Amino acid sequence: MKVLAILYNGYKAAKAEPRLLGTVENELGLRAYLESLGHEYVVTSSKDGPDSDFHKHIADTDILITTPFHPGYLTKDLMDKAKNLKVCVTAGVGSDHVDLNAAVDRKIQVLEVSGSNVVSVAEQVMMSILLLVRNFVPAHEMIERGDWQVSDIARNAFDLEGKVVGTMGAGRIGYRVLQRLQPFNCKELLYYDYNALPASAENTVNARRVEDLKDFVSQCDVVTVNAPLHEGTRGIINKDLLQHFKPGAWLVNTARGAICNAEDVASAVKSGQLRGYAGDVWNVQPAPKDHPWRHMKNPLGGGNGMTPHYSGTTLDAQTRYAEGTKTILQNYFEGKPQDPGNVIVGLGKYESQSYGKR
Amino acid sequence: MKVLAILYNGYKAAKAEPRLLGTVENELGLRAYLESLGHEYVVTSSKDGPDSDFHKHIADTDILITTPFHPGYLTKDLMDKAKNLKVCVTAGVGSDHVDLNAAVDRKIQVLEVSGSNVVSVAEQVMMSILLLVRNFVPAHEMIERGDWQVSDIARNAFDLEGKVVGTMGAGRIGYRVLQRLQPFNCKELLYYDYNALPASAENTVNARRVEDLKDFVSQCDVVTVNAPLHEGTRGIINKDLLQHFKPGAWLVNTARGAICNAEDVASAVKSGQLRGYAGDVWNVQPAPKDHPWRHMKNPLGGGNGMTPHYSGTTLDAQTRYAEGTKTILQNYFEGKPQDPGNVIVGLGKYESQSYGKR
Numbered sequence: 001m002k003v004l005a006i007l008y009n010g011y012k013a014a015k016a017e018p019r020l021l022g023t024v025e026n027e028l029g030l031r032a033y034l035e036s037l038g039h040e041y042v043v044t045s046s047k048d049g050p051d052s053d054f055h056k057h058i059a060d061t062d063i064l065i066t067t068p069f070h071p072g073y074l075t076k077d078l079m080d081k082a083k084n085l086k087v088c089v090t091a092g093v094g095s096d097h098v099d100l101n102a103a104v105d106r107k108i109q110v111l112e113v114s115g116s117n118v119v120s121v122a123e124q125v126m127m128s129i130l131l132l133v134r135n136f137v138p139a140h141e142m143i144e145r146g147d148w149q150v151s152d153i154a155r156n157a158f159d160l161e162g163k164v165v166g167t168m169g170a171g172r173i174g175y176r177v178l179q180r181l182q183p184f185n186c187k188e189l190l191y192y193d194y195n196a197l198p199a200s201a202e203n204t205v206n207a208r209r210v211e212d213l214k215d216f217v218s219q220c221d222v223v224t225v226n227a228p229l230h231e232g233t234r235g236i237i238n239k240d241l242l243q244h245f246k247p248g249a250w251l252v253n254t255a256r257g258a259i260c261n262a263e264d265v266a267s268a269v270k271s272g273q274l275r276g277y278a279g280d281v282w283n284v285q286p287a288p289k290d291h292p293w294r295h296m297k298n299p300l301g302g303g304n305g306m307t308p309h310y311s312g313t314t315l316d317a318q319t320r321y322a323e324g325t326k327t328i329l330q331n332y333f334e335g336k337p338q339d340p341g342n343v344i345v346g347l348g349k350y351e352s353q354s355y356g357k358r
Numbered sequence: 359m360k361v362l363a364i365l366y367n368g369y370k371a372a373k374a375e376p377r378l379l380g381t382v383e384n385e386l387g388l389r390a391y392l393e394s395l396g397h398e399y400v401v402t403s404s405k406d407g408p409d410s411d412f413h414k415h416i417a418d419t420d421i422l423i424t425t426p427f428h429p430g431y432l433t434k435d436l437m438d439k440a441k442n443l444k445v446c447v448t449a450g451v452g453s454d455h456v457d458l459n460a461a462v463d464r465k466i467q468v469l470e471v472s473g474s475n476v477v478s479v480a481e482q483v484m485m486s487i488l489l490l491v492r493n494f495v496p497a498h499e500m501i502e503r504g505d506w507q508v509s510d511i512a513r514n515a516f517d518l519e520g521k522v523v524g525t526m527g528a529g530r531i532g533y534r535v536l537q538r539l540q541p542f543n544c545k546e547l548l549y550y551d552y553n554a555l556p557a558s559a560e561n562t563v564n565a566r567r568v569e570d571l572k573d574f575v576s577q578c579d580v581v582t583v584n585a586p587l588h589e590g591t592r593g594i595i596n597k598d599l600l601q602h603f604k605p606g607a608w609l610v611n612t613a614r615g616a617i618c619n620a621e622d623v624a625s626a627v628k629s630g631q632l633r634g635y636a637g638d639v640w641n642v643q644p645a646p647k648d649h650p651w652r653h654m655k656n657p658l659g660g661g662n663g664m665t666p667h668y669s670g671t672t673l674d675a676q677t678r679y680a681e682g683t684k685t686i687l688q689n690y691f692e693g694k695p696q697d698p699g700n701v702i703v704g705l706g707k708y709e710s711q712s713y714g715k716r
Contacts (some may be wrong), residue, residue: 010509017513024632033563069508103463119519127492134672137498139638139665142379143652148644150427150668151368155375159674161477180541207616256378294501307497314492316517 001062002040002084003329005030006054006072007092009045015352019315021322022067026097028091028322030329037333058082063332065089065325069309071285080105087332091325092117092312093172096229096256097346103345110345113324114172117312122176124254124311125224128278129165131305132195132250133158133325134220156275156300166190166220169227169255170197170207171354177224178205192216193227195353200349213346214244222250229256230355239264242273250303252312253279266292269303278305285309359420361392361444361687363449364412364430365400377673379680380425386449386680388687390625394714395691403611405430416440423447423683427451427667429455437464447686449476450670451530453702454587454614458713461703469696471682472530472621475670482669483582484614485588486636487523489663491580493517496660505668513635514658524578526546527585527613528555528565529712536563550574550680551585553711572602580608583637587614588713597622600631608661611637627661642693643667689707 010023021029027043034041042061044053045136047070054072058064062084066072074088076099083250088098090112103110131137135157142153164266167174170191176304178189182205189207191197196209213236222247237251238261245251251274253260262283268274275298282291293306304339312321324342331338343351374667379387393490400419402411405428412430416422420442424430432446441627446456448470463470489495495513500511507593525532528549536547540563547565549555555568560651567666569596575581581603585591595609596619603609609632611618620641620703626632633656640649644666651664682700689696701709 004372008508011507013513015508022512023509055597075467077488081489091541097421114674115372119543120517122393123488123518124492127485127488131489131494133483134485136485136489139668140495140663142666143645143664146647146652148666149373150552150666150671151669154380154668154673154676155371156376159478160481162674163414179487182539183538185477249588287501294504304497304696306501307494308500308506308508308511310497310511310515311492313508313512314515315512315583316518316520317510331565 002042002057002060003034003063003065004054004061005041005043005065006047007043007045007067007068008070010153012043017315019318020195021318022069022091022313024125028325030322030326033326034329046068053094055081055337057083063087063329064150065091065093066097067096067313068097069313074098076086077100079103079108086163089325089328091321093121093257094228096355100350104304104348104350107348108345109330109347110234111342112344112352113321113328114339114341116321116324117317118176120312120314120317121173121254122180124178125173125252126180126250128254128305129222129224129250130160132252132276132278133160133305135302137305138300142292150180156298156302159235161185162226163258164188164190164219165219165222165224166192166210166216168192168216168223168225171226172225174224175201175205177226178207184205190216190219214241217241217245220249221246222252225251225253225255225259227255227259228354229258230358233259234257235261237265239267242268247273248275250274250276253277254281257282257285262292269296269298269353272299274303276303276305280307280309281312282309360400360415360418361421361423362412362415363388363399363417363423363601364405365401365403365426365503366428367403369607370681375673377676379676380427380449380671386423386683387517388680391684394688399442401475404679413439413603416443418442420424421445421447421687422450422715424455425449425603425671426452427454427607427643432456433503437461437466438682444688445469445525447683449683451479451588454713458703458708459599460705462708464524465706466703467701469686469700470702471686472697472699474679474682475675476530477533478533478672478675479612479669480538483531483535483584484538484611484639486610487580487582487608487661488518490610490634490636490661491518491521493660493707495663496658503556514656514660519543520545521578521579522546522548522577523582524550524568524574526550526574526581527584531613532582533559535584540564543568548577572599575599575603577604580610581606582614583609583611583617585617586666586712587616591617591619593619597620597625600626603632605631606633608634611635612639615643621663621716624654627654627656630657632661634661638665638667640667683713
């Protein structure tokens with residue numbers, strides 16, 4: 001079989017750090033294994049446009065491996081070219097870069113390594129909430145530029161204690177965020193999800209479900225997005241919804257960039273309607289140099305906590321998703337059942353409810 | 359009586375934001391109260407050198423109010439000039455800028471607003487640990503400069519899960535840090551303190567005491583300093599102790615800058631012996647423009663999470679320490695007993711064990 005992996009370039013870093021498994025250079029550590037079974041293994045970062053390696057190799061690829069960090073966008077058109085494609089594996093969590101409805105139609109399975117980096121992302125959410133609420137970035141920049149003016153930082157710095165924090169999505173990541181918020185003595189924890197948590201889980205994290213989205217955001221000092229990107233969530237945080245946020249609320253999105261309207265969020269930060277926005281996901285990745293989220297600031301010069309998409313690809317996470325990818329491939333080659341939690345699209349049908357109610 | 363307060367300047371920010379109570383402009387909200395009782399109230403930020411307002415006014419001041427953020431250093435020499443001084447109130451936590459032994463000798467009481475910002479600082483510790491371990495600063499700087507190279511960030515980004523975290527000091531702040539670490543599934547939580555926690559408190563946070571300091575630091579992936587500055591802690595983190603840290607450990611210090619030797623810490627970060635250092639406290643405040651902590655970086659260009667000293671002066675904290683200062687003054691004027699937790703030096707003797715065993 002031909003296995004094609006779309007990974008990000010590691011350059012010198014990948015040579016110096018062998019734990020950077022998710023790079024083109026280190027190939028998820030799969031080459032020896034795949035070649036020992038007689039399979040062909042092609043690894044590339046070239047992914048966009050008709051001349052890219054991705055578009056050229058997909059024609060005779062049997063198994064495609066991608067990641068959310070440097071996503072190979074598998075559109076319906078590209079699937080039409082992929083006559084041999086049987087399985088797509090996402091090394092990580094989040095398979096929205098694959099046209100899932102088209103995969104169902106073509107009986108292409110879509111699997112991901114569900115548990116591999118949910119903790120990594122939940123930690124990034126906690127960090128992002130704290131650094132927005134506590135006004136870290138302008139404080140650090142002040143030190144770097146040789147300045148010292150405590151009042152300019154303190155005037156927009158708050159404690160997380162006593163705030164209302166809500167998660168859009170209380171699944172694998174959102175629930176872990178709620179767990180990590182427990183000791184911070186927040187005023188209230190809320191969640192918005194089309195599935196209610198089981199009563200015992202809800203009690204464990206002492207979170208209250210709010211069923212209407214506008215009602216939900218209007219109650220939150222901090223909103224964190226922990227939902228997959230699908231037809232029901234694309235662009236859901238836009239100018240209309242932002243008007244229902246508390247004035248001066250903070251928004252953290254480590255889920256998918258396209259859940260937010262980029263221009264609307266940037267405008268809300270610039271006006272102060274949002275006190276800040278942080279996250280590592282962008283509606284196109286790599287983000288263009290002129291993306292409005294790179295430089296947006298609130299009226300007091302802070303409120304931007306953006307990073308490139310890396311929260312789920314810490315070295316600890318890379319070990320887990322490389323191992324998880326290998327297990328998925330082993331199961332496939334040996335005809336063993338997959339871990340049900342890893343199956344997004346089975347043979348011709350959705351197995352997961354994560355990508356909207358089906 | 360004459361009441362003298364040494365606060366930081368708020369300039370425009372203080373005029374725009376009345377919750378910036380701890381500024382010269384907003385005077386801890388005490389003027390009307392003090393003047394209604396017939397007291398004189400002098401507020402200034404001018405604090406260093408013989409020509410400063412602080413050194414001039416101290417001669418006939420009865421009650422001195424200072425903060426840790428813009429500390430008025432009350433030395434023994436200055437106390438000799440302060441013939442009328444009866445009470446020093448620290449609006450915040452940490453009274454190391456007052457020569458406490460000299461205060462004992464002169465029967466000058468030293469009080470602080472103990473509970474006012476311990477949560478604020480514990481949150482800053484959690485934020486600082488996460489942003490070092492997860493390599494936030496270089497990631498954000500990459501976005502700001504228009505770049506996108508995930509591998510350069512990921513190669514030095516880790517999860518907090520599975521790491522050993524230890525606090526030097528398990529008092530009011532250190533214990534709150536241990537509480538907030540509970541849901542992060544750390545490999546182990548350790549503490550170093552000359553007082554053992556009560557067994558029930560130790561069990562609550564599932565932390566193990568290590569009695570030898572070198573042994574303690576050698577076991578930690580992350581060390582957080584949550585101890586007061588006193589004779590026993592000044593300069594305790596120096597070249598000798600740093601050699602006992604795990605190679606590549608992270609160090610967070612939001613306690614007092616002088617607990618660390620500044621040059622030794624900067625060298626350890628530059629060499630990679632420390633993977634990073636974050637905190638908001640400096641051995642002199644305001645920190646000079648050429649302080650080595652402003653620009654130190656690890657060999658991979660990250661590992662600096664410094665800010666000016668503001669963690670305990672969020673707007674939420676300012677409300678609490680302004681109210682707490684007023685309560686201390688009221689108790690003093692009305693001859694009521696002080697909250698025992700707020701008394702560092704009583705009449706001629708230490709009442710707190712926080713500043714070393716006495």
